[in-house]
Every structure is written in C-alpha cells, then in structure tokens.
Amino acid sequence: MTHRIGYIVGSLSQDSINRVLAKALVRVAPPSLELSEISIRDLPLYNRDDEMDPVTAVTDFKKAIEKSEGLLIVSPEYNRSIPGPLKNAIDWGSRPWGHNSFARKPTGIIGASTGAIGTAVMQSSMRSVLSFLNAPQLNAPEAYITFKPEVFADDGQVSDAGTEQFLTHYMSEYAAFVERVLSLTAPGHV
Numbered sequence: 578m579t580h581r582i583g584y585i586v587g588s589l590s591q592d593s594i595n596r597v598l599a600k601a602l603v604r605v606a607p608p609s610l611e612l613s614e615i616s617i618r619d620l621p622l623y624n625r626d627d628e629m630d631p632v633t634a635v636t637d638f639k640k641a642i643e644k645s646e647g648l649l650i651v652s653p654e655y656n657r658s659i660p661g662p663l664k665n666a667i668d669w670g671s672r673p674w675g676h677n678s679f680a681r682k683p684t685g686i687i688g689a690s691t692g693a694i695g696t697a698v699m700q701s702s703m704r705s706v707l708s709f710l711n712a713p714q715l716n717a718p719e720a721y722i723t724f725k726p727e728v729f730a731d732d733g734q735v736s737d738a739g740t741e742q743f744l745t746h747y748m749s750e751y752a753a754f755v756e757r758v759l760s761l762t763a764p765g766h767v
C-alpha cells in the first residue's frame with residue numbers, strides 16, 4: 578500500500594542545503610511512500626485577524642497537509658531554533674482553533690546544517706511544537722546531518738556510502754512508523 582507524504586523544507590533559500598537533503602531523501606525512500614513538497618514560500622506572515630478569511634496560499638497549504646497521510650519536515654536550524662518561515666507555516670496550519678491540520682499526522686523531523694550539531698536544537702524545539710499539535714513523531718533514528726558539499730550533489734545524489742545507507746535506513750524506519758500510526762488510527766480500530 579502506498580502513502581502520500583508531504584514534505585516541508587524549512588528554508589526559503591534558492592540554494593538551500595535542506596532542499597538538497599530532501600531530494601536525497603525522496604530518492605532513497607521506499608516505493609511505499611509518494612513524496613511531494615508542500616511549499617511554505619507564498620504564505621503571508623501569520624495574523625490572527627485573517628484566520629477566518631485567509632488568502633488562498635493559506636487554504637492551499639492547510640489542504641495539502643490534510644490530504645497527506647504523513648509529513649516530513651526537512652529544516653535548517655536558525656539561531657538554535659525553528660526558522661521563522663517554518664514556524665509561521667506551522668502557526669497557520671494549526672489554526673483556527675479546532676482546525677489544527679497537523680493533528681494525528683505521523684511526522685518525521687530531519688535537518689542539515691553547516692554546523693556540527695546538525696539542527697539538533699531546532700529538532701528539539703520542533704518536537705515540543707508538534708507534540709502540542711498532537712502530531713506523532715518518529716523518535717528514532719534521530720537524524721542530525723552536518724552538510725558536506727563534497728558528499729551531497731545538487732540533484733540529491735550522495736557520494737558517501739555511510740551517509741547513503743543512513744538516509745535509506747531513516748526513510749525505511751519512517752515508512753514503517755507511518756504504517757504503524759495509520760493502522761492505529763484506521764476507521765474501526767478500537
């Protein structure tokens with residue numbers, strides 16, 4: 578059985594290393610996952626005043642999350658936290674009250690940075706946010722990627738065998754996690 582997975586890249590940069598990482602993850606994902614990007618590029622800054630009548634970019638974003646059976650967040654760490662554009666997107670997706678699009682979506686969190694800790698602090702913050710939003714998360718393996726340009730080609734090819742193997746393992750564990758969560762939330766399950 579295949580599952581529709583939306584992935585969100587937490588960087589707006591044209592040269593995002595996290596988009597390169599996302600391409601690598603799509604490439605190594607098992608065939609049971611159909612991955613497509615959910616863009617955060619056109620979202621306005623969140624404003625509570627616009628919640629009940631948001632622009633199309635917001636409604637499209639929420640619909641894309643809701644039709645996904647699972648989510649993958651591929652993000653940099655900014656100043657030891659979640660990048661502003663990504664937090665903004667999550668705030669839109671969580672509202673209005675009672676219409677939290679993230680609820681019960683099995684979610685993987687992964688990120689690449691140029692620094693040695695590979696987005697670990699961002700991921701920790703993200704886990705708090707997603708827990709509050711009732712999104713179950715893949716706990717292990719954790720994936721803190723220190724980006725080396727000599728290892729990752731722009732098209733997502735990975736030249737280091739160990740890194741390739743780790744990313745393949747991560748996506749296979751994520752696919753198994755999605756299966757487990759969806760089987761628990763299937764209609765009729767008690």
Ligand code: FNR
Pocket residue numbers: 588589590592593594595596652653654655656657658689690691692693694695696
């Ligand atoms: C960074 N960077 C960074 N790296 C890190 O490991 N921890 C951090 O807290 C930060 N903080 C940070 C803040 C801001 C505003 C910028 C622009 C950058 C460096 C970051 O890892 C690097 O710029 C990556 O290339 C960002 O990912 P994308 O945008 O290329 O996907």
